[in-house]
Amino acid sequence: MSEQIRIALPSKGRMEGETLDFLAECGLRVHKPNPRQYTATLPALPEVLVLFQRARDIPLSVAAGDVDLGITGYDTLFEAFGEGAGDVIVVHEALGFGECQLVLAVPEEWDVITVADLARRSAGRELRVATKYPQSVGRFLAARGVTNVRIVSADGALESAPVVGYADFIADITSTGTTLRENRLRALDDGTIVGSQAILIGNRAALTERPDVLAATRQMLEFIGAHLRARGQYMIFANMRGNSMEDVAARVFSQPDLGGLQGPTIAPMITRQEVGQWWAINIVAHAHKLYEVIRQIRAIGGSGVVVTPVTYIFEEAPERYLRLLSTLNGEDASL
DSSP, X not given: XXXXXXXXXXXXHHHHHHHHHHHHHTTOOOBOSSTTOSEEEOTTSTTEEEEEEOGGGHHHHXXXXXXXXXXXXXXXXXXXXXXXXXXXXXXXXXXXXXXXEEEEEEETTSSOOSHHHHHHHHHHSOEEEEESOHHHHHHHHHHTTOOSEEEEEOOSOGGGHHHHTSOSEEEEEESSSHHHHHTTEEEEEEEEEEEEOEEEEEEHHHHHHOHHHHHHHHHHHHHHHHHHHHTTEEEEEEEEEOSSHHHHHHHHHTSTTOOOSSSOEEEEOXXXXXXXXXXXXXXXXXXXXXXXXXXXXXXXXXXXXXXEEOOOOOOSSOHHHHHHHHHHTTSOSOX
16 A cells, blocks of 8 residues: 655644635645644545644654645745755745745834844844744844844744843744834844745655655646636637638737737637628736726727636646756756
């Protein structure tokens, strides 16, 4: 009996909900009948067992081989391994959700705008920084010559640390900066330690030695990639009179935004009554150009315009899977 494929997903908070929603949008819905369970299934990949873990533990589980794949934030991978993680491969580096930054933030009343200002302030006395990311913060401060700072590892809401008094400033995750401002904290202009969003990671040995893990990863990459390419895209159908396919094509190409992905599809229509020759055209267009595309279709005689969202756009060859194979073969160490 073959070994089961295991993927770890975040178990708590906004990251859990966003991950489950994203996978469902990709056609990879997670079936979790009991919300208190820490296991689930992927009906689209019945050989895969889903395990729910804290996001910060997922890189360590993947590195140890306890799970084969995992979705987590890049900030957790960076905290665990810095720039390099030999046993962990970033299979997909930008899933498009969970965007945030790990930043240094100081009280608003401080005359500290940059890391250099912070270094000068810490020269007079030791400062304390509260954070959930001690390794990342320590590396960042050391690389910039800020040495007289003691790192205080903490959980919970860090924004209160300067008020409560167990730290002088903080290093924490932020997406909009609103919570920092509400607590009278200000991110340093050059104090972004790392930018982050959700990523898909895998265990190098499992991907190299187990064809079943590699095959499941390819299917996930296919659906994830196809869904991300389709985001914001619409399929537009319209009817047009024309003397020939070439006549219709010439009118379509006379407009700047009617090219579609590789070109429009033009096909003859079968009508009940012969009132001139009719053609059907369909074009893929992005949401931000949707109204302009419809206007251009009308301008060349199009009518009966129907618009529907695109769910997937599959490539001829899955680019990220080919890049993964190159990485596993030692041809390219970066994804």
